[in-house]
Amino acid sequence: MLLPKGLLEFFKGTSARLKDNACHIYLEELNIYPEHLQGARLTSKGFYDEVAIQDFPLRGKVREVTLDMAASMERIVRRSFPKAQLVTDRFHVQQLVHEAVQEMRIAHRWEAIDQENREIELSRECGRAFVPDRLENGDTKKQLLARSRYLLFKGEDSWTPSQAYRAELLFHRYPDLEKAYRLSRSLARIYQTSKMKGVAFTKLAHWYNDVELAGFKSFNTVSRTIQNHYKTILNFFENISTNASAESFNAKIKAFRAQFGGVTNVEFFLFRLSNIYA
Numbered sequence: 001m002l003l004p005k006g007l008l009e010f011f012k013g014t015s016a017r018l019k020d021n022a023c024h025i026y027l028e029e030l031n032i033y034p035e036h037l038q039g040a041r042l043t044s045k046g047f048y049d050e051v052a053i054q055d056f057p058l059r060g061k062v063r064e065v066t067l068d069m070a071a072s073m074e075r076i077v078r079r080s081f082p083k084a085q086l087v088t089d090r091f092h093v094q095q096l097v098h099e100a101v102q103e104m105r106i107a108h109r110w111e112a113i114d115q116e117n118r119e120i121e122l123s124r125e126c127g128r129a130f131v132p133d134r135l136e137n138g139d140t141k142k143q144l145l146a147r148s149r150y151l152l153f154k155g156e157d158s159w160t161p162s163q164a165y166r167a168e169l170l171f172h173r174y175p176d177l178e179k180a181y182r183l184s185r186s187l188a189r190i191y192q193t194s195k196m197k198g199v200a201f202t203k204l205a206h207w208y209n210d211v212e213l214a215g216f217k218s219f220n221t222v223s224r225t226i227q228n229h230y231k232t233i234l235n236f237f238e239n240i241s242t243n244a245s246a247e248s249f250n251a252k253i254k255a256f257r258a259q260f261g262g263v264t265n266v267e268f269f270l271f272r273l274s275n276i277y278a
Contacts, residue, residue, distance in 0.1 A: 018267055066236075066243040068092045069229055088232040089243050090191050096222050097184045101152050103218040104180050109145035116142055135169050137162070144170055152181055155188070179214055186210070191236075200237040204230070252277065 003025065011027040018024070033042065062081040066089050067073050077086060116132060123130040132140045139147060148170045151163040159167060171178035187207055194200035208226055211219050226233065236242075253273065263269045 018270060064235075064239060064241060066241045066246075068243075069225060085235055085238075086232045087235045087239075087241055088229050089247075090236055091242065091244065091247070093225070093229075093233060094184070094188060094191070096225055097187055097219075098153055100216065100218040100222055101177070101180045101184050102149065104177055104216065105145055105148060105152060107218075108174055108177065109142060112141040112145055116140070137165055137169060139166070139169070141173070144173075152177075152184075155185060176216070180216060180219070183207070183211060183214065183219070194237055195240075197234055197237045201234055204233070249277070 007027070010032060011029055013025060014028050015026045016023060033040075062084045064085045064087060065077045065081055066087040067077060068089055069092055074086065077084065119132075120130045134140055135144060137144075144166065148166055151159055151167055154163075156164070156167075171181075190200060190203045190207060194203060204226070208223065211223055256273065256276070257263055257269070
């Protein structure tokens with residue numbers, strides 16, 4: 001992948017190192033006789049001085065790149081791999097929807113906290129001890145909203161019995177949260193069930209209309225994202241490609257870096273990474 005095709009038929013790699021934000025690969029020419037001169041007496045005339053060849057052999061060979069929705073990353077890919085098809089990773093799209101649902105949950109939680117504070121102050125003015133109202137499962141409204149965080153990320157078939165009961169109580173009191181949750185799950189089903197780009201396009205268009213009709217302020221970012229990236233979002237359905245493995249490895253690198261409170265010697269840090277994860 002890193003060297004032009006056929007190069008290693010005539011050269012062998014002797015070493016490689018990172019220098020000046022570039023990968024320097026050192027090659028040594030092999031002592032190979034041309035086929036039509038096999039058996040002839042040849043006299044060596046020596047070698048030319050070594051030369052540095054600057055190249056990017058991957059350019060033009062990469063057909064598809066899966067990436068997030070950062071504009072800077074898109075510019076890098078378009079410049080480095082101009083012929084590659086760009087794919088917006090499905091998990092980044094779904095993450096936006098999950099964050100929109102969580103934003104609505106958090107807004108309701110702040111309202112519940114504010115209401116509880118007012119009730120506490122009123123109880124003090126009346127000289128009574130404050131006793132919060134509790135729901136059927138023992139949660140207060142504040143606790144119900146706090147403890148519902150993880151169930152909103154999961155499908156109903158993955159809920160535990162306690163989560164299913166909590167979801168029933170949550171959606172009964174906050175129907176807008178149920179509607180937002182259904183929107184997030186319907187997007188996940190589009191990714192899970194659509195195998196053709198045309199079919200996915202139709203389903204995403206209907207889903208987008210449902211989002212518009214719902215009128216949730218927290219979903220505005222999702223709507224704009226789909227408008228701005230719909231072509232690369234749809235490209236996912238051609239080869240069903242994700243960058244999950246790259247994201248996983250990136251998380252490992254971040255965790256490794258965090259153990260040492262940052263990196264001062266980048267070259268040594270990359271050396272340690274290659275020894276641990278290569």
